[in-house]
Amino acid sequence: MNQSFYAAAVAASQQQQRLTVTANNLANINTIGFKASQANFSDLLYNNWVGPDGVNLPRGTGSRIIQTSTNFESGSMQYRNDGQNYAISGRGFFALRNPQTNEVFYSRAGSFHWGSMDVDGALEYYLLDSDSFFVLDQNQQPIRMTADDDAEYPVGVFDFANTDGMLHFGTNKLQPLPKNGGALPAEGQAVHGMVEESNADVAEEFSYIVEIQRSFSYALKVVQTQDEIETTINGLRN
Numbered sequence: 124m125n126q127s128f129y130a131a132a133v134a135a136s137q138q139q140q141r142l143t144v145t146a147n148n149l150a151n152i153n154t155i156g157f158k159a160s161q162a163n164f165s166d167l168l169y170n171n172w173v174g175p176d177g178v179n180l181p182r183g184t185g186s187r188i189i190q191t192s193t194n195f196e197s198g199s200m201q202y203r204n205d206g207q208n209y210a211i212s213g214r215g216f217f218a219l220r221n222p223q224t225n226e227v228f229y230s231r232a233g234s235f236h237w238g239s240m241d242v243d244g245a246l247e248y249y250l251l252d253s254d255s256f257f258v259l260d261q262n263q264q265p266i267r268m269t270a271d272d273d274a275e276y277p278v279g280v281f282d283f284a285n286t287d288g289m290l291h292f293g294t295n296k297l298q299p300l301p302k303n304g305g306a307l308p309a310e311g312q313a314v315h316g317m318v319e320e321s322n323a324d325v326a327e328e329f330s331y332i333v334e335i336q337r338s339f340s341y342a343l344k345v346v347q348t349q350d351e352i353e354t355t356i357n358g359l360r361n
Contacts, residue, residue, distance in 0.1 A: 130185035131345035133167065137187050138339040144191055145331045148323040156232030156295050157321035158193050159328075165189040195286055198231075198322035200314070206273065207250060209233035210317040215280040215309030218259040219252050219296065227263070228256065228296040229281065229289075229306075234318055237268045250276055254294055261308065275315040282309035 141162040151157040164186045171179040200210050209217070216229035222240070235258050238251040250258040250266040257265035261279040268276065283289075284304045289297040299306070 126184060127345060127349045131342045131349070133185040133187060134342035135339055135346075137164070137185075138335050138342065140188055142332070142335045142339075145328050145335065149325070149328050152321055152323050152325055152328075154232075154295065154321050155234050155318050156198070156230060157323060158195055158231065158295075159321070159323040160191045160193050160291075162188045163190050163192055190288075192287070193289070193291075194322060196322050198320040200317045201320050202316065203234070203318045204273075204316040207235040207237065207276070208318050209235065209278050209313045209315055210319040211280055211309075211311045212314050213309070213311030215282045215311035216297065217252075217313070218263060218279055218281050218306065219254075219256040220259055220263075220265065221256050226298070227259070227306075228292065228298050230295050230297065231319055232295040233278070233313070235278075250278070252294075254296075263306075278313040280309040280311050280313050281306040282311070283307065 144160050144162045148159045151159075166186050167184045173179060195214075197211075197213070200212075210233055211217070211231060216231060217233055219228045219230060220226070221228070230252070232252070235250050235252055237248050238255055239246050239248055241247075248268040250268055252258060259279050260266050260277045263279065266276050266278065268274075283299055283306065285302060287303075289299050289303055291297060
């Protein structure tokens with residue numbers, strides 16, 4: 124295959140993937156605690172080509188997305204003093220435990236509520252997230268609710284030495300990998316009566332869409348131009 128065809132086809136497909144990342148950011152622009160993602164590119168394999176004047180010129184095969192990084196910068200704070208709402212001031216995550224599997228996930232989304240759980244035949248009330256996962260305190264234990272719904276509870280805040288590459292799950296949950304290390308006490312603090320808004324920026328995401336559209340258009344133009352060249356060459360051979 125002609126190398127220019129390949130490089131252009133790869134470029135078009137990778138811009139489609141980048142558009143998926145941007146579209147997800149825009150879809151979650153109003154999601155509490157959402158952290159925007161960004162596609163990072165790297166060169167594909169290239170070699171040196173000797174030009175007419177004898178100079179070595181690098182000839183590559185395009186670029187591809189090597190990873191999707193997460194922007195963990197804090198979003199703006201919004202007052203929401205009805206019920207159990209918390210935001211984190213500074214670095215850190217809320218810890219959430221799945222009552223079915225005991226897996227622990229982490230999130231910046233602090234819109235919680237109280238819910239009942241049958242524990243050894245007795246009905247008890249705990250602080251839960253939107254998926255009915257236990258919200259954990261600083262000792263990584265479920266928080267039992269004993270007062271009214273508007274009372275402040277000791278919600279734990281945790282951090283990691285390395286947050287790069289944490290796995291993303293639905294409803295704004297993250298799960299650390301072995302390279303992230305164990306959960307540590309965070310410098311950030313939970314603030315009752317507030318929630319953190321998404322840190323995705325509408326203007327910035329739309330500017331990315333313009334870039335993606337132009338890059339995709341240029342890649343298709345390369346394919347079209349190369350096809351015309353090949354057609355002309357084949358016509359000359361005949």
